[in-house]
Amino acid sequence: MKGLAPLWAFTLLVPTLALAQPGPATAAELRQSLTALLAEHDIPGASYAVFDRRGTVLSGVIGLADSGTRAPVTDGTLFRLGSVTKTVTAIAIMQLIEQGHFGLQTPVSELLPDAPIRNPFGDSDPVRVIHLLTHTAGFDDMHAKAFFSPVERRGRHLESSLQHPEPLAVRWRPGMHESYSNPGYVLLGAILEAHDQKPWDEVVSARVLGPLGITQVAALASQAAQRDHASGHSGADMHRTPVFFEQTQADGALWCTAEDLARLGRFVLTDGASAPGVLRPETVRAMKQARSTLGAQAGLAYGAGLGLHPRIVRATLWQGHAGGVLGAKASMHFHAEQGMGYVLLVNSENELRKLEEPLADFISHQTQWKPPAPTLRPLTGDGNGWYRLVNPRISMLGLPTYLLSVGRAKAQADTLTIEPVLPGFGYQATLKHHGKGLLADVDYGEVVNGVLVRSGDGATEGLETGGDYLQRTSMAAAVFPLMSVLVSFTLLLSTPFGRRTSLRNRWVRRLPSLALLSLVLGIICAANLELTLLAHRNWQTVGLWAASVLFPALGVAGLVLSVRTWRQEPAAVARWRCLLGSASVVCLSTWLATFGLFSFALWRW
Missing domain, CATH: 3.40.710.10 (DD-peptidase/beta-lactamase superfamily)
Known part of the structure; x- marks a missing residue:
């Protein structure tokens, strides 16, 4: 019986431990x-x-x-x-x-x-x-x-x-x-x-x-x-x-x-x-x-x-x-x-x-306050579909927000799950339905911080959660921008490779390769920025500006040169690789220009 005493004591203590609230209860414990x-x-x-x-x-x-x-x-x-x-x-x-x-x-x-x-x-x-x-x-x-x-x-x-x-x-x-x-x-x-x-x-x-x-x-x-x-x-x-x-x-x-x-x-x-x-x-x-x-x-x-x-x-x-x-x-x-x-x-x-x-x-x-127990309700399937975040706090982050802050929503029972296009990158949330379209993000417990926004005819046109507004969009509009950027990056990265003697005019390869180099240098400059440096001319901000100008300029020059020398180049694989590389730079530059990142001078922003 003595050997069972600790077990009995633990058994009696379990309900007390389960009911006890976590965290400090006194001023001394709080401190x-x-x-x-x-x-x-x-x-x-x-x-x-x-x-x-x-x-x-x-x-x-x-x-x-x-x-x-x-x-x-x-x-x-x-x-x-x-x-x-x-x-x-x-x-x-x-x-x-x-x-x-x-x-x-x-x-x-x-x-x-x-x-x-x-x-x-x-x-x-x-x-x-x-x-x-x-x-x-x-x-x-x-x-x-x-x-x-x-x-x-x-x-x-x-x-x-x-x-x-x-x-x-x-x-x-x-x-x-x-x-x-x-x-x-x-x-x-x-x-x-x-x-x-x-x-x-x-x-x-x-x-x-x-x-x-x-x-x-x-x-x-x-x-x-x-x-x-x-x-x-x-x-x-x-x-x-x-x-x-x-x-x-x-x-x-x-x-x-x-x-x-x-x-x-x-x-x-x-x-x-x-x-x-x-x-x-x-x-x-x-x-x-x-x-x-x-x-x-x-x-x-x-x-x-x-x-x-x-x-x-x-x-x-x-x-x-x-x-x-x-x-x-x-x-x-x-x-x-x-x-x-x-x-x-x-x-x-x-x-x-x-x-x-x-x-x-x-x-x-x-x-000793306790939040009321929530009553979860099943969701209808009209919330299913693709959504994109449309209200970023800083416009400078508009491009990465547009590309990555998209996700596909799927309703199952009382849960609406949003999964990004790329696993681990983009908008992701698990929301519980509390009725009338009101939603609670499970990462924050049972606090209702979201709602399905419906049009006059009752169709779901958006989703607001935690201050973010996700606007409904099509699968093509959600996926194509990111895929175009990923494909362009892949093609651009392959451009510098190949036999040096395969091209008569080596600038066909050099121009997109230099564009890639300018992009890398721009990323290095951006990675070394600090808040106190943003509004001043320094090697980081000037380097970022130079990269935002050189990258599209080299891409356009490479594309023009590839087209002009197309018939003169005998190596089909090499000329296609360089043409697609320069076209990729132009594609990426178009995205940058669309979001105001061409000739981007932080000291003027």
């Missing part, structure tokens, strides 16, 4: 978990807070603010917030809307007549304020030359848009799809400055930060440098990253402490009740709702709100905003049903999501 994750991901320091509707539940700091000076993180250490700043900008805009100065549907051109927006749909579908708030204007994201400024700028958001108008080209009808765009929030900053006739930081300090009681804050890098602040870090060696001057502030310039940022999270969580008079409760509730996109119109609740973004952590849907800049990351999120939220600030770009998980676990332990 221990975060400390271990910081070490695992080579992050010098962090500041965190947990809040509920009544106030801050706990807060803490871990590690170093600066790995060089060994200065520790303190309760007053300012961290960079990045795009969490957008929530502050959005609240200020919503105040103006409440006051009747304009509305969500007001065209931006009425508020900023000089804004350099290029909208081919402008006559029927102008870019409106709601499109800027929800990232649905169709703009590109920030281009390389607008990342940093050689001198510190304060305000002047419209001036920045006029100096860097390239991203403000509308790519689809405003409101159709979401595509995260910092330049849209630059325009919102310009609207605030035009109305209040003050720099953006003065506007939000008076309208938002002050009334919320947020005092440990800075809007400029020079201001933060004079106070206790966290230096940025990157990489496994935790090397320091320089703080570059931002071109603008409204889209991501704020610095703050975790405990003060929790005041912002609590304000949104409580529908404004924590700071009466800033916004009406119905306005804050409206900020939390997904807006505008085809998916939202089809009943999808997952999506960008007005200055807020969804985030799935531990298979649970949270609202708030995250931010990431060179050397720092930030997260401010809350869960309305649990009535709690968290703030996490780190001074490294290495990792953020993994560190959010113990915070979410801790909150779940406090609330």
Whole structure:
């Protein structure tokens, strides 16, 4: 019997272990978990807070603010917030809307007549304020030359848009799809400055930060440098990253402490009740709702709100905003049903999501909240077919997105599976059907983050999932572009091979071979690019530009020469190989030119 005692004890313990929730349950366990994750991901320091509707539940700091000076993180250490700043900008805009100065549907051109927006749909579908708030204007994201400024700028958001108008080209009808765009929030900053006739930081300090009681804050890098602040870090060696001057502030310039940022999270969580008079409760509730996109119109609740973004952590849907800049990351999120939220600030770009998980676990332990069990429904076969992603965040990645982000969807029972053309490359997802076309990506648990988009007659015309919009297409349109590129690459790679004496005019082979060499050199230059190098002339950007010019030029020259010398070349295999090689270069160059990558100068992009 003594030998069976451990077995009996284990048997009695199994149900307890099965029912126990994972993750930290106490403040000490939370700190221990975060400390271990910081070490695992080579992050010098962090500041965190947990809040509920009544106030801050706990807060803490871990590690170093600066790995060089060994200065520790303190309760007053300012961290960079990045795009969490957008929530502050959005609240200020919503105040103006409440006051009747304009509305969500007001065209931006009425508020900023000089804004350099290029909208081919402008006559029927102008870019409106709601499109800027929800990232649905169709703009590109920030281009390389607008990342940093050689001198510190304060305000002047419209001036920045006029100096860097390239991203403000509308790519689809405003409101159709979401595509995260910092330049849209630059325009919102310009609207605030035009109305209040003050720099953006003065506007939000008076309208938002002050009334919320947020005092440990800075809007400029020079201001933060004079106070206790966290230096940025990157990489496994935790090397320091320089703080570059931002071109603008409204889209991501704020610095703050975790405990003060929790005041912002609590304000949104409580529908404004924590700071009466800033916004009406119905306005804050409206900020939390997904807006505008085809998916939202089809009943999808997952999506960008007005200055807020969804985030799935531990298979649970949270609202708030995250931010990431060179050397720092930030997260401010809350869960309305649990009535709690968290703030996490780190001074490294290495990792953020993994560190959010113990915070979410801790909150779940406090609330004992359980998500409702889903009811899965069988799917009809009308969702079967081929789909292509049509709303990339950055237009520069349009070509690889067009070629690779395609997949074939197949419904079976309650599951819709999307498989790419090339296994392991392209769009891949497994979605569970929760009824009414609503879908949950199994990689994120049971959170509904997708929907089938149907036309007026009920036919499936697209699929929105996690902010991506997949438009239905034909098999030929999905497969042919990628196959043409793969075949062209294969033919081009075979061109340099063969007997040297088989051709009378050796330039027939040399020209496509030189084109191949220029392509390889271009790839090497691109592989050695870094964020801080993109907007400048250097060997990487100049080499990439040279390759984008030489590659098509050598291809066209090779094709012309092959045709002209066709009858003079006796070796059929050699002349066919060289002709197809040059034709392949022309084919690949056509794809590059179609997506604006011919004579591609990053310092002008």
